[in-house]
Amino acid sequence: MAHHKEERTLVILKPDCVQRGILGQIIERFERKGLRIAGLKMVHLSDAELEGHYAPHKDKPFFTSLKNYMKSSPVVVMVVMGIKAVDAVRLIVGPTKGYAADAGSIRGDFSMSGNVTIVHASDSVEAGVSESARLFKDSEIFDYNRADFLHVYGEEELA
Numbered sequence: 001m002a003h004h005k006e007e008r009t010l011v012i013l014k015p016d017c018v019q020r021g022i023l024g025q026i027i028e029r030f031e032r033k034g035l036r037i038a039g040l041k042m043v044h045l046s047d048a049e050l051e052g053h054y055a056p057h058k059d060k061p062f063f064t065s066l067k068n069y070m071k072s073s074p075v076v077v078m079v080v081m082g083i084k085a086v087d088a089v090r091l092i093v094g095p096t097k098g099y100a101a102d103a104g105s106i107r108g109d110f111s112m113s114g115n116v117t118i119v120h121a122s123d124s125v126e127a128g129v130s131e132s133a134r135l136f137k138d139s140e141i142f143d144y145n146r147a148d149f150l151h152v153y154g155e156e157e158l159a
Helices: 015-017 022-031 046-053 062-069 085-093 107-109 125-133
Strands: 005-014 036-043 075-083 118-123
Touching: 005 022, 005 085, 015 022, 015 075, 022 036, 022 075, 022 085, 022 107, 036 062, 046 062, 046 125, 062 118, 075 085, 085 107, 085 118
Parallel strands: none
Antiparallel strands: 005 075, 005 118, 036 075
């Protein structure tokens, strides 16, 4: 089913995305690009999950406020897959500071903040694997081909 060249990335639709009622608009951008939603659920992230996810930041002064923000609402977590998915998702999402992000990117269109940034996206192939494993059981990630898969990629990309 899934193509051997596909990458896995974790996307978190953060509390501001949920509270502003823009989940559908954000998910649509990944689907419209041709990426595959392989897992999707709404959750309340626990302290342990947040400490694991944000481990590099846990000693920084902003960590408590970051954790409080991420626990202020349920979030939607997604495993997104496709060939070159990590780079494609990061391009769609845009740079962290919404006020500096290009129009057309999620943050460029929906965020004015450097902290309240609508979405999280894995920053590497390795992070995509480890972050999705932290929040999803294998049984929650679905292996299927989108009906348009052969029309999203060129023949040489699928070889």
